[in-house]
Amino acid sequence: MIEVQNVSIVYGSGQGAVPALEDISFSVGEGEMVAVVGPSGCGKTSLLLAIDGLLRPTSGRILIGGEEVRGVRRDVALILQDAGLLPWKTVRGNAELTLRIQKRRESVDGILSALGLNGFEGRFPAELSEGMRRRVGIARALALRPKVLLMDEPMANLDSLTRERIQNLILDLWWEMGFTGILVTHDIEEAVFLGQRIVVLSPRPARIRAILENPGMGEHAYRGSPEFLERAQGLRRILEANG
C-alpha cells in the first residue's frame, strides 16, 4: 500500500543545509499498522509530512497504491500533533473541515457520536478538555473514511489515563475501519501497543536502525502482558544504543 523508497530530506541548501532524513526505506501493507519510533526531533514528522504530500523529499520517492505521491491525496488523512484544531470553528466545524474543503457532503454525526462527542457539536475547542480535543482531531481525519491514516504523536502531552484511552480508541477504530496506519511517536510503550511492525529511527539525521515484528499487538490486554514488556525492553535497548 505504502512504499517509502530511499527517501532523504534536507532542509535548506549549501552551508546551512540540515539533513533530517537519510535514506529511509520501508513498506506498509494494506490494512497494516506500523509504528515509527525515534528520539524527539529526529525527523519523524518530516517523514509523515512527506508521505502526506506536504513536503517533497530531497531524493527518493514515496508510493501509495502504486502511484507516486505528488501532493495531498484525498484518501489519506493526517492527525496532527496536539490535534491542530482551528479555535474559531466549533467541534462540528472542525470535524467537517476536510469534507467541506473537498466539497463532500457526508455527515459527521456518525463519527462524532462514535467518538463520544455528541452534545458537544456547538462547542469551541477552548471549551473542551484536552482528551476531547484529540478526539475531535481523530474525528476530522476519520470523517473522510480514509484508506490511509497518518498520525503524528496523537497522544503527546496527555495524562496517562487519557493516553491509554485514546490508544485503545485508535486500536478499536483500526479494527473497525480497516485503514492502513502509520503512527509516529517517541513513546516506546505506545509503539509496542499500536505497531504491528515498528520502524526504529536513529537521532537526527534519522536513519533506520531496525524494523521489529510485533505479532502480539492487537488487543487492549496486550498492554502489561509479559510479551509486551519484553518487546518494550528490547525496543528501549535499540533506541539507547550509542546514545
Next chain:
Amino acid sequence: MKQVFAYFLAVLMVFGAWALVSFSLARAKGRPILPYPWQAAAAAGENIWTLLSAFGVSALRFLLALVVAFFVGLPLGLAAGFEQKLEQFLSPLIYLLYPMPPVALLLFLYLAFGLGEVVRLVVVVMALFFQVVVAAQGAAKFIAPTHILAVRSTGASRWQLYWHVVVPATLPSVLTAARVSVGLGITMLYIAETKLGILLPPSQGLGRFIEYYTFRADIALAGVVALALLGLLFYVLLEVLERRLCRWKYVGVKGAGS
C-alpha cells in the same frame, strides 16, 4: 444592563467635570470661556434639525470610508503578511507610506479631486486604510503554523486557505485595530469636513457645523459633543461586531476543561 448603567455614569461624570472646568475658567479669567453643558444642550435643542442632519451626514461619510478602507486594506494587508514573497516587496512600501499624514497632502488632494464629496472620503480612507493594512499584515505574519498545516493537509486551495485560516485568525486583531483607529478617523473626518468643506452648509457634516458656528461657542460645543458621540457610536459598533464574529475568543477562557 450593567453596561448601560456604566455608560450613563460615564456621561454624568463627563458633564460634571465639564461644568467644573467651565466654572473654574470663568472664575479665573473673570469672563465666560467655556459654555456650561446646559448651555450647549440648549443650543443643541434650538438647532436640533441642523445638528441631526450634520450628524447623519458625518456618520454616513465615516461608515463609507470605513467600509472602503476595509475592502481595499484587508486583502492587501493579509496578502502582504501571509505571502512571504509579497511581504518582502510590500513591507518597505507600506512602512514608508504609513507614517505619512494625509493632512500634509491636503493641497495636492484638493488639486487632484477638487472640493467635492470624493476628496473628503479620500482623506478619511487614507487614514483608516493604513491602520487596517498594518494590523492585517502584522496578524497574518504570526498565524500558528499548525493551523495552516491543518488546512493545507486537507488539500485546500489558496483561496480556501484564506477563507478557513487567514481571515478568521486575523479578524480579532484587525477589528481591534479598527476600533483603536476610530479616534484618528474622527479627527481626519473633522479636518476633511472643515478644510475641504468650506462650501458646505452647516447641515452637511459635523466638522462643517462646528466651523460654521465658530463664533457661537455654545452651538459649536454642541457640535463637538455630537462628534464625540459619533466616535463612541462607531467604537461600540465595532465592538459588537467583534463579539459577534469572533465568538470563539470569548468562550472557555475562565476554567476551561471538560
